[in-house]
Each structure stands twice: as C-alpha cells, then as structure tokens.
Amino acid sequence: KAGVTQTPRYLIKTRGQQVTLSCSPISGHRSVSWYQQTPGQGLQFLFEYFSETQRNKGNFPGRFSGRQFSNSRSEMNVSTLELGDSALYLCASSSGPPGGSYNEQFFGPGTRLTVL
C-alpha cells in the first residue's frame, strides 16, 4: 500500500507570494492533518480534515487555510508569505474520524518551504 505522498517536496517562494501544498493520504484513509515543523517551535498542529470538513484547527493565523476533496486528498494554502513561514510542512493521514479511540497517524515526507 502506498504511503502518504506530498508534493512538491521542495519549494522556494518570496515574501508576499502565496503557496499551495498537496497531500495524498494512504488509500482508504479519510482523515488528513497538517503540521508545521520549524527548528524553534518543533512540530505544530495546523488543522485536520475528515470527510471534506475541517474538524480541528491549531493556533495559526488566517493566512493558513486548507481543504479536503471528495477523494480525501488535501491541500493547504498559505497566502501573503512571511519569512517566518519557512518550514517543513508535514501531512499525516489516518483511517478514522477524530474522537473515540485514537487512530494512528501516518506521516508523509513533508514539503520544505523556503521563503526569501
């Protein structure tokens, strides 16, 4: 079974631009979560989608948004990029909805975004 895939793997943008990152979950998984990893803050939760609906949201500004499609693929968008948005963005998928017993998350390799 193929793992979580993320595209692109590397991205360079300039301040003020916007960026869209894509995540394809493991086949059959309906939940997708996004995380930002930086050296200073570690791994921080961005948001979680299940069945095309945002179920949870972390403490990030509105410039960060996401969506999930009917095939469970997800995209996240960052508008008006700032230098501090440079990070590794990780996507994770799991089989079940949030709540109840915990469903193990499987992470993709991440997209390395550099903002110049």
Next chain:
Amino acid sequence: DQQVKQNSPSLSVQEGRISILNCDYTNSMFDYFLWYKKYPAEGPTFLISISSIKDKNEDGRFTVFLNKSAKHLSLHIVPSQPGDSAVYFCAASAGGGADGLTFGKGTHLIIQP
C-alpha cells in the same frame, strides 16, 4: 505557552545501554500520549502510545511510562541500537484523540558504538 516539553534537545547513549527520553506536559486535559521517531528527510513514524488509564505500555524494546500526578512520561529503549539514532517527539492529545496532536520540540538521540 508550550504544553508539551522535552527539555533535553539531545541525548547520547552507548550502544547496548538503556536510553531514557523524558517528556513533561502541562495540560491536564491530555489523555493520550504518543512517541514518534523521525529520521532526517522523512516524516515522523509512530512508535508507541499510552492512554491515561494506564501507567505503562510495552512493545518490544520500547516501553512508555506515564506518571499522571507528575504530568510526566518517559520512553525507555533497551537495549539501544545504532538504528535508534533519530529525533524522538513526544505528543499528546485530549478528548481521546479528538483534538489535534500537540508535540514537544524533540530530543535527538545519538547511539554511540
């Protein structure tokens, strides 16, 4: 305010010895705890978890201990092997996993031959 803290950025252990990674949390609503392992250029991989109704969970060489009164958990790896060299993240969730995970900043474990 960091709700999950891993106070040791790095830890060096000799091969064959026990590695103990520590994690402290402040949010008393957390009821599920996980450890992830991350190699460079890869996403984190799930290692082991523990529910707040337990105080110990074991899986092969890996054991996680939870001390709820101290809001502290630890991961024990014994015996440590060279392939264990990686960054280990502690994570916590509330509501039985309903909320997103809150991660610590990670501890870089280095296993020395």
